[in-house]
Amino acid sequence: MNSLVEENYLKALLHLANQEGFVNVNDLSKHLKIKMPTVTSMMKKLALKGLVHYESYKPLRLTSSGKKEAISIVRKHRLTEMFLVEKMGFGWEEVHEIAEQIEHIQSPLFFEKMDLLLGFPKFDPHGSPIPDKNGKIETRKYLKLSDCQINDKLVIKAVNNHSSDFLKYLNARDLTLGTKISILSIEDFDKTMVIQYDNHPAETISLTVSERLLVEKVKK
Amino acid sequence: MNSLVEENYLKALLHLANQEGFVNVNDLSKHLKIKMPTVTSMMKKLALKGLVHYESYKPLRLTSSGKKEAISIVRKHRLTEMFLVEKMGFGWEEVHEIAEQIEHIQSPLFFEKMDLLLGFPKFDPHGSPIPDKNGKIETRKYLKLSDCQINDKLVIKAVNNHSSDFLKYLNARDLTLGTKISILSIEDFDKTMVIQYDNHPAETISLTVSERLLVEKVKK
DNA sequence: GTAATTTGTTAGATTAATCTAACAAATATT
DNA sequence: AATATTTGTTAGATTAATCTAACAAATTAC
Numbered sequence: 306m307n308s309l310v311e312e313n314y315l316k317a318l319l320h321l322a323n324q325e326g327f328v329n330v331n332d333l334s335k336h337l338k339i340k341m342p343t344v345t346s347m348m349k350k351l352a353l354k355g356l357v358h359y360e361s362y363k364p365l366r367l368t369s370s371g372k373k374e375a376i377s378i379v380r381k382h383r384l385t386e387m388f389l390v391e392k393m394g395f396g397w398e399e400v401h402e403i404a405e406q407i408e409h410i411q412s413p414l415f416f417e418k419m420d421l422l423l424g425f426p427k428f429d430p431h432g433s434p435i436p437d438k439n440g441k442i443e444t445r446k447y448l449k450l451s452d453c454q455i456n457d458k459l460v461i462k463a464v465n466n467h468s469s470d471f472l473k474y475l476n477a478r479d480l481t482l483g484t485k486i487s488i489l490s491i492e493d494f495d496k497t498m499v500i501q502y503d504n505h506p507a508e509t510i511s512l513t514v515s516e517r518l519l520v521e522k523v524k525k
Numbered sequence: 526m527n528s529l530v531e532e533n534y535l536k537a538l539l540h541l542a543n544q545e546g547f548v549n550v551n552d553l554s555k556h557l558k559i560k561m562p563t564v565t566s567m568m569k570k571l572a573l574k575g576l577v578h579y580e581s582y583k584p585l586r587l588t589s590s591g592k593k594e595a596i597s598i599v600r601k602h603r604l605t606e607m608f609l610v611e612k613m614g615f616g617w618e619e620v621h622e623i624a625e626q627i628e629h630i631q632s633p634l635f636f637e638k639m640d641l642l643l644g645f646p647k648f649d650p651h652g653s654p655i656p657d658k659n660g661k662i663e664t665r666k667y668l669k670l671s672d673c674q675i676n677d678k679l680v681i682k683a684v685n686n687h688s689s690d691f692l693k694y695l696n697a698r699d700l701t702l703g704t705k706i707s708i709l710s711i712e713d714f715d716k717t718m719v720i721q722y723d724n725h726p727a728e729t730i731s732l733t734v735s736e737r738l739l740v741e742k743v744k745k
Numbered sequence: 746g747t748a749a750t751t752t753g754t755t756a757g758a759t760t761a762a763t764c765t766a767a768c769a770a771a772t773a774t775t
Numbered sequence: 776a777a778t779a780t781t782t783g784t785t786a787g788a789t790t791a792a793t794c795t796a797a798c799a800a801a802t803t804a805c
Contacts, residue, residue: 393638412623418613
């Protein structure tokens with residue numbers, strides 16, 4: 306059995322490995338806001354438990370058992386987010402902190418029931434894939450809106466930032482998953498975009514926003 | 526903000542105070558399965574936080590703020606049990622351990638939503654009252670079935686033991702809350718009872734069982 | 746009312762998870 | 776290549792929550 310703290314290290318390792326390929330003690334330290342010596346000693350502990358490959362001064366890697374454990378926590382987190390939104394009436398901007406706590410509940414049955422009640426969902430409310438019970442993850446490569454061109458026709462499929470402020474910004478503009486948008490113009494200087502969608506007046510969005518919106522091209 | 530561990534001490538203090546009137550270090554120690562010196566030092570800590578009245582060698586008492594806190598945890602526990610049974614399809618014998626964990630989730634809104642979705646229930650799946658948001662508890666005095674007489678007509682209103690084994694025993698005999706029963710006979714020697722209910726054949730139940738069934742008399 | 750038992754406290758050790766300070770290795774800069 | 780910077784480790788302290796051993800107070804038994 307892993308402690309809540311250990312679970313958070315594993316989850317962070319998986320997250321950073323997905324983002325950056327390999328993970329330094331320093332990255333993990335910054336991500337978790339925990340000082341490097343603490344991280345080093347936790348890595349040694351997790352190495353003893355067979356969850357992490359650790360060698361001094363080398364990048365950190367999850368073992369296959371560590372990865373399995375980490376994926377199972379991500380599964381619980383995302384199922385919870387989906388449950389909170391679909392079954393309890395939360396907004397997608399409200400669920401992250403709660404799911405961060407509930408993911409550590411020790412009860413396989415509890416998450417089984419969520420999965421069943423939700424009809425075995427493949428994606429969470431932010432468009433992130435929910436790993437299945439065997440740890441298999443349906444990966445889809447989305448584009449960042451910021452990498453798209455003028456006149457592209459796109460659908461918003463996911464967001465890569467779950468902060469409440471960002472999601473409230475999207476709510477205020479009706480930018481939800483599934484929204485079809487076209488790019489009317491892109492400012493050369495700072496990549497500010499003007500986009501159009503539904504019956505909305507054109508919206509001007511900064512690079513900070515367009516980098517966080519994950520889209521797919523629509524043939525049309 | 527109180528730690529999960531502190532919350533468990535507060536809850537135990539409230540529980541034992543309800544059961545036995547006043548609470549000794551020893552009682553608390555046994556109930557929590559934590560050694561007495563640890564309990565003593567935690568009581569000093571909770572006293573500093575203004576949650577417990579502590580004086581050496583005197584019985585322990587919650588302060589009003591400690592009691593409020595404890596009741597709020599009980600509320601979260603019972604709302605959770607109700608939610609698990611009513612909205613997630615768990616049996617009443619499965620929910621205690623899960624609720625024991627979820628009661629510590631830090632999110633008032635999460636429990637508000639449960640309350641709302643459940644329609645502000647007054648009792649949990651075991652018949653225990655759910656304190657309202659202000660900490661008010663609808664107390665009803667039930668009888669133990671073991672204190673009733675031959676030919677009494679009774680309704681099961683609650684159980685005072687939530688162990689999975691006991692509840693499975695009741696499930697196997699269709700003894701649910703609301704079941705109307707009559708006492709056919711009581712064995713003088715060991716208080717074993719024969720009871721009759723619904724279309725069931727007469728059931729013989731031990732004192733251990735009849736002590737755990739809380740009932741109300743039916744005029745009829 | 747003294748002795749025995751039970752209950753409670755003090756003192757000090759332990760474990761998990763954190764920290765700071767100091768130093769060492771690896772990497773980047775010029 | 777030598778130096779500076781960044782990254783990582785070691786050593787030792789701290790805090791929360793636990794423990795055991797020893798002792799002290801309160802209660803019970805005779």
